[in-house]
Amino acid sequence: xxxxxxxxxxxxxxxxxxxxxxxxxxxxxxxxxxxxxxxxxxxxxxxxxxxxxxxxxxxxxxxxxxxxxxxxxxxxxxxxxxxxxxxxxxxxxxxxxxxxxxxxxxxxxxxxxxxxxxxxxxxxxxxxxxxxxxxxxxxxxxxxxxxxxxxxxxxxxxxxxxxxxxxxxxxxxxxxxxxxxxxxxxxxxxxxxxxxxxxxxxxxxxxxxxxxxxxxxxxxxxxxxxxxxxxxxxxxxxxxxxxxxxxxxxxxxxxxxxxxxxxxxxxxxxxxxxxxxxxxxxxxxxxxxxxxxxxxxxxxxxxxxxxxxxxxxxxxxxxxxxxxxxxxxxxxxxxxxxxxxxxxxxxxxxxxxxxxxxxxxxxxxxxxxxxxxxxxxxxxxxxxxxxxx
Amino acid sequence: xxxxxxxxxxxxxxxxxxxxxxxxxxxxxxxxxxxxxxxxxxxxxxxxxxxxxxxxxxxxxxxxxxxxxxxxxxxxxxxxxxxxxxxxxxxxxxxxxxxxxxxxxxxxxxxxxxxxxxxxxxxxxxxxxxxxxxxxxxxxxxxxxxxxxxxxxxxxxxxxxxxxxxxxxxxxxxxxxxxxxxxxxxxxxxxxxxxxxxxxxxxxxxxxxxxxxxxxxxxxxxxxxxxxxxxxxxxxxxxxxxxxxxxxxxxxxxxxxxxxxxxxxxxxxxxxxxxxxxxxxxxxxxxxxxxxxxxxxxxxxxxxxxxxxxxxxxxxxxxxxxxxxxxxxxxxxxxxxxxxxxxxxxxxxxxxx
Numbered sequence: 001x002x003x004x005x006x007x008x009x010x011x012x013x014x015x016x017x018x019x020x021x022x023x024x025x026x027x028x029x030x031x032x033x034x035x036x037x038x039x040x041x042x043x044x045x046x047x048x049x050x051x052x053x054x055x056x057x058x059x060x061x062x063x064x065x066x067x068x069x070x071x072x073x074x075x076x077x078x079x080x081x082x083x084x085x086x087x088x089x090x091x092x093x094x095x096x097x098x099x100x101x102x103x104x105x106x107x108x109x110x111x112x113x114x115x116x117x118x119x120x121x122x123x124x125x126x127x128x129x130x131x132x133x134x135x136x137x138x139x140x141x142x143x144x145x146x147x148x149x150x151x152x153x154x155x156x157x158x159x160x161x162x163x164x165x166x167x168x169x170x171x172x173x174x175x176x177x178x179x180x181x182x183x184x185x186x187x188x189x190x191x192x193x194x195x196x197x198x199x200x201x202x203x204x205x206x207x208x209x210x211x212x213x214x215x216x217x218x219x220x221x222x223x224x225x226x227x228x229x230x231x232x233x234x235x236x237x238x239x240x241x242x243x244x245x246x247x248x249x250x251x252x253x254x255x256x257x258x259x260x261x262x263x264x265x266x267x268x269x270x271x272x273x274x275x276x277x278x279x280x281x282x283x284x285x286x287x288x289x290x291x292x293x294x295x296x297x298x299x300x301x302x303x304x305x306x307x308x309x310x311x312x313x314x315x316x317x318x319x320x321x322x323x324x325x326x327x328x329x330x331x332x333x334x335x336x337x338x339x340x341x342x343x344x345x346x347x348x349x350x351x352x353x354x355x356x357x358x359x360x361x362x363x364x365x366x367x368x369x370x371x372x373x374x375x376x377x378x379x380x381x382x383x384x385x386x387x388x389x
Numbered sequence: 390x391x392x393x394x395x396x397x398x399x400x401x402x403x404x405x406x407x408x409x410x411x412x413x414x415x416x417x418x419x420x421x422x423x424x425x426x427x428x429x430x431x432x433x434x435x436x437x438x439x440x441x442x443x444x445x446x447x448x449x450x451x452x453x454x455x456x457x458x459x460x461x462x463x464x465x466x467x468x469x470x471x472x473x474x475x476x477x478x479x480x481x482x483x484x485x486x487x488x489x490x491x492x493x494x495x496x497x498x499x500x501x502x503x504x505x506x507x508x509x510x511x512x513x514x515x516x517x518x519x520x521x522x523x524x525x526x527x528x529x530x531x532x533x534x535x536x537x538x539x540x541x542x543x544x545x546x547x548x549x550x551x552x553x554x555x556x557x558x559x560x561x562x563x564x565x566x567x568x569x570x571x572x573x574x575x576x577x578x579x580x581x582x583x584x585x586x587x588x589x590x591x592x593x594x595x596x597x598x599x600x601x602x603x604x605x606x607x608x609x610x611x612x613x614x615x616x617x618x619x620x621x622x623x624x625x626x627x628x629x630x631x632x633x634x635x636x637x638x639x640x641x642x643x644x645x646x647x648x649x650x651x652x653x654x655x656x657x658x659x660x661x662x663x664x665x666x667x668x669x670x671x672x673x674x675x676x677x678x679x680x681x682x683x684x685x686x687x688x689x690x691x692x693x694x695x696x697x698x699x700x701x702x703x704x705x706x707x708x709x710x711x712x713x714x715x716x717x718x719x720x721x722x723x724x725x726x727x728x729x730x731x732x733x734x735x736x737x738x739x740x741x742x
Contacts, residue, residue, distance in 0.1 A: 001392065001394055001649055002390065003390065004390065006390065070390045266731075272726075275726060275730055276722055279722070279729050283670050284639070286643070286670065287643050287674065290646050291638070291642045294393060294642055301393070308638075311634070315639055371627065371628040371632070372627055372628070372631075375631045378634065379607050379627075379631070381610060381622070381627050382621050
């Protein structure tokens with residue numbers, strides 16, 4: 001067991017820190033959920049890509065630099081500590097790409113991965129439907145064979161930034177006769193394809209961060225099916241475990257928030273109880289950091305994360321909310337100021353962060369679903385007898 | 390950076406678990422509650438034969454010369470078995486304290502390593518001394534000094550505890566001037582380290598006890614049927630147990646990191662920047678997680694869990710006791726507040742998490 005970073009790891013950290021210091025935008029970018037902000041974030045992704053920093057753990061041929069998992073965790077620590085912009089390419093890099101790397105053909109990897117790394121294509125996720133949220137397997141949108149390809153019909157919703165994105169990856173029912181989890185196909189579709197229309201939906205922060213996507217007989221050639229027809233659910237679970245575990249939400253983000261929370265508590269707070277809560281929340285961020293290092297060692301040793309990803313998801317999402325709730329408590333009357341208000345000063349981002357953190361227990365599978373997965377698959381508690389499976 | 394135990398370290402933990410499964414089943418823990426002789430009896434012998442008592446005694450004194458990383462997997466198993474013996478005090482803390490009393494160390498460490506001596510410790514954090522009545526040697530930390538005394542020179546007042554397997558005493562020395570003592574800046578540093586070791590390995594025991602409680606609750610919930618279903622199939626039960634697991638899973642890395650910090654800085658002068666923070670983090674998190682597991686286990690068992698019929702109470706009371714031992718919550722939280730809010734040291738040193 002060695003908890004010291006190697007010289008190589010320290011060097012990588014220094015390189016990332018220097019690059020960020022030299023290249024950070026001079027002021028925060030507008031929200032990526034707006035048209036202007038989306039494009040500004042895309043430009044930022046291109047800058048990262050130019051330094052091979054947009055997907056550090058990918059092989060070089062796809063735009064990465066073959067970094068180890070530990071190095072990727074270090075990158076994320078530095079990235080969030082620097083206050084760098086949110087990752088508009090996150091769906092492509094952290095959700096789709098692991099599935100592509102694991103299950104895509106070489107042609108698909110060559111075609112899509114470099115474009116994801118460079119933000120030439122920004123991706124949206126087209127899974128949820130109005131009637132299929134937690135019960136994703138009940139989804140109704142269809143993929144009907146058309147020659148060698150497919151025709152997609154139906155409606156997807158709650159798709160983050162789909163109004164601005166270039167492509168989407170979606171799950172469609174390709175075999176209505178098959179059992180629910182067996183008849184689904186994982187499809188890659190450009191959002192400017194014939195028959196697609198996208199309707200933005202405003203979120204709690206007032207920005208059009210969500211969208212509905214309507215598919216009206218949209219043609220998809222065979223090369224845009226990921227894996228085999230009918231294999232969609234399995235592939236979606238690869239994506240899901242990336243989302244829940246360390247890939248989408250690495251500890252760096254929460255460490256940065258926890259450090260800022262401590263600074264706020266230290267500077268502004270006389271209330272011992274609140275100071276104690278801030279300390280306890282910081283400790284949870286530290287625990288998550290250590291857990292991720294331990295998970296990286298297990299992954300390096302060839303183990304899969306499996307249902308542990310669910311433990312991680314519940315933990316980081318509720319930690320994030322706690323950190324932000326505590327910060328708002330510490331801000332006193334300023335807690336209700338919008339980020340742009342003059343008196344919000346440097347602390348306005350806490351409110352944005354709080355509103356975003358509220359989504360954490362909902363996306364990537366609600367925490368209610370996750371707790372049930374933990375109970376059934378990690379602890380082995382019995383499934384309910386009378387529920388349809 | 391590689392945050393993982395070696396196969397050798399894991400194997401040692403498994404070996405300890407196997408031995409304790411045979412030598413320390415719940416019947417032995419129950420017996421220990423009634424019979425004061427169990428603590429230094431065959432169960433003590435079984436862990437001595439395994440090398441656990443000499444684990445952290447230096448080789449030149451007849452021990453194995455192992456470190457806290459090796460110890461932490463083993464001590465978790467002692468918590469899981471609710472071992473009714475002063476193993477933290479004798480096998481982990483005493484070897485540290487005795488570095489301040491070289492002559493006493495010379496005489497006693499070989500006997501400790503061989504499992505032939507039980508040591509009781511009064512730490513600066515608590516006046517309550519575990520198993521002083523069966524101790525061969527008593528080490529008293531007070532005002533930056535360490536004093537060693539045979540028990541005959543002190544008066545023991547029993548302080549019955551919630552866990553009857555833990556016999557606590559307050560201690561009064563008849564004639565303090567006659568006792569060997571070490572009082573120097575070095576003694577303060579030694580006491581400081583001893584407290585950290587005590588806290589971290591007690592935290593490991595709490596993890597083990599918590600996991601045992603969770604396992605028992607899961608087993609019970611799988612068998613107990615109400616309304617035609619095992620109660621473990623109900624969501625409220627599932628979610629409570631999932632939360633108990635989560636607390637234990639995220640406390641464990643803090644305990645393991647603290648063990649690493651102590652092992653890494655062994656023998657080096659001074660105290661690593663984060664040692665107190667790391668030890669207190671381990672104790673707070675493990676205490677809370679074990680407490681949550683205890684609460685969940687009792688709740689899932691329902692009324693029968695509230696009786697003394699089940700073995701459950703052996704672990705419930707152990708958790709409640711250990712949470713107050715080697716630094717209670719208030720003490721450790723205060724260390725953390727100082728380290729994180731008031732200190733000069735950065736919360737996260739560069740090279741080491």
